[in-house]
Amino acid sequence: MGLASQIKPISYLKANAAEVLEQLAETHEPMIITQNGEAKAVIQDIASYEKTQETLALLKILARGQRQVEEGKVTPIEDVIANLRKQWRQK
Incomplete structure (x- = not known):
């Protein structure tokens, strides 16, 4: 999975938090969260x-x-x- 598919807006995170956590646990790949089109945070599984x-x-x-x-x-x-x-x- 490429990095581009791991970039999501904060609204996606808010609407799909449980799914995002599941995906992070499965793929062990970080996700970049954007706000107003700018990268603001990186989240990853523990x-x-x-x-x-x-x-x-x-x-x-x-x-x-x-x-x-x-x-x-x-x-x-x-x-x-x-x-x-x-x-x-x-x-």
Whole structure:
């Protein structure tokens, strides 16, 4: 299904809310809601929203890690392993 078919006016949403929610749950595709011919909102089912939020969180973690590498804030793997072994022996 193309994006063009997922663009609906707010009046459609008001008149067909239950059907829209069903469609969102089935297709897992977002719907763009327009008002006065302009895109004003995007709605999606909760499962897709949660997946999007998880993906964004992972991307933030990756970006932070990349920034730390670029800034030289890294620890050689040998040092990490040595520290882990040291902690393990202390237990």
